[in-house]
Amino acid sequence: MKTQLRSSRVVIIGTGAVGATTAYTLLLRERISELVLIDANKEKALGEALDMNHGLPFTGGVKLWAGDYSDCADADIIVIAAGASQRPGETRIDLLKRNAGIFDSIIQNIVKYNNHGIILVATNPVDILSYVTLKKSGFPTNRVIGSGTLLDSARFRYLIGQNKKINPRSIHAHIIGEHGDSEVPLWSLANVAGIGLEFNEQEREEIFNSTKNAAYEIINAKGATSYAIALALDRIIVSILQNEGSVLNVSTLLTDYNGVSDVYLGVPSIVDRTGVRQVLDLQLGDAELTQFQASANKLKSEIANLEL
Ligand SMILES: NC(=O)C1=CN([C@@H]2O[C@H](COP(=O)(O)OP(=O)(O)OC[C@H]3O[C@@H](n4cnc5c(N)ncnc54)[C@H](O)[C@@H]3O)[C@@H](O)[C@H]2O)C=CC1
Numbered sequence: 001m002k003t004q005l006r007s008s009r010v011v012i013i014g015t016g017a018v019g020a021t022t023a024y025t026l027l028l029r030e031r032i033s034e035l036v037l038i039d040a041n042k043e044k045a046l047g048e049a050l051d052m053n054h055g056l057p058f059t060g061g062v063k064l065w066a067g068d069y070s071d072c073a074d075a076d077i078i079v080i081a082a083g084a085s086q087r088p089g090e091t092r093i094d095l096l097k098r099n100a101g102i103f104d105s106i107i108q109n110i111v112k113y114n115n116h117g118i119i120l121v122a123t124n125p126v127d128i129l130s131y132v133t134l135k136k137s138g139f140p141t142n143r144v145i146g147s148g149t150l151l152d153s154a155r156f157r158y159l160i161g162q163n164k165k166i167n168p169r170s171i172h173a174h175i176i177g178e179h180g181d182s183e184v185p186l187w188s189l190a191n192v193a194g195i196g197l198e199f200n201e202q203e204r205e206e207i208f209n210s211t212k213n214a215a216y217e218i219i220n221a222k223g224a225t226s227y228a229i230a231l232a233l234d235r236i237i238v239s240i241l242q243n244e245g246s247v248l249n250v251s252t253l254l255t256d257y258n259g260v261s262d263v264y265l266g267v268p269s270i271v272d273r274t275g276v277r278q279v280l281d282l283q284l285g286d287a288e289l290t291q292f293q294a295s296a297n298k299l300k301s302e303i304a305n306l307e308l
């Protein structure tokens with residue numbers, strides 16, 4: 001049975017491929033009661049809201065409208081999916097200057113109306129922009145979350161499932177670190193029913209390269225990624241609103257974590273009504289630790305160039 005929380009409001013800022021698909025996913029899942037769409041292009045938000053509202057006779061009772069920042073006042077979760085996306089060949093880090101610029105006004109507008117909710121960042125580069133959101137919002141760490149490597153881990157699980165001919169839901173495997181080119185596969189923890197999985201070098205290389213390069217491949221083919229990220233955001237939102245305490249590889253502020261501090265990275269974290277309740281300690285192999293620290297250092301050197 002679906003449990004819909006009473007008066008749970010989600011606001012989505014940015015109604016492009018990611019924001020609109022996330023809205024549609026939330027609508028289909030019927031787990032929230034109110035959904036507000038905001039975009040700098042007001043017509044776009046209005047059009048998406050109208051189109052989705054016309055589907056309500058076929059779904060449930062989600063109240064959905066194109067709104068403005070004052071609608072953040074009663075929001076439980078504010079999703080930021082606004083800003084530039086990668087053109088073919090661009091990295092996520094290439095978006096930093098453009099998207100950090102728009103975060104100033106977006107965060108100012110949110111905090112004008114809301115100081116109690118959870119901000120969930122999807123805009124890339126998501127780890128750095130989650131850190132920017134933390135610094136600019138003044139929200140506590142647990143209530144600023146990035147989508148992190150949840151999507152990458154889903155891609156990894158799917159590809160391992162293809163390789164082993166096992167349903168990806170039964171594959172437990174994690175990608176940690178940057179949601180981007182320096183992400184780290186934790187082969188040492190990949191398992192089915194607690195039983196470790198064996199791969200040869202070629203399989204590892206193929207699975208990891210396909211995981212890491214998935215966004216490039218999809219963007220080359222169709223211009224944007226949207227469905228899997230929408231499902232990942234839905235997963236985080238439901239875990240928060242239903243106080244699930246699910247373990248999700250979201251991006252969160254790390255403090256003295258495997259030698260890494262003061263940077264947002266994707267790591268397994270318990271997500272519940274408080275946001276990120278706890279970051280789980282991981283026992284990393286030597287190579288995994290080196291790669292994880294390199295991922296952190298890469299992002300920290302980008303953050304050092306920002307005015308925060
Ligand atoms: N975290 C993740 O795993 C993923 C992140 N992304 C990122 O999500 C972001 C959005 O991607 P798409 O939806 O494909 O882009 P898009 O170009 O389709 O949509 C972006 C939307 O943001 C709006 N916008 C721009 N500036 C704004 C502002 N200041 N305030 C409100 N709205 C504003 C635009 O009008 C547009 O509707 C990109 O940065 C992309 O890289 C995309 C997929 C996965």
Ligand SMILES: CC(=O)C(=O)O
Nearest residue numbers: 092124151215225229
């Ligand atoms: C675009 C992006 O970040 C992704 O699909 O992974």
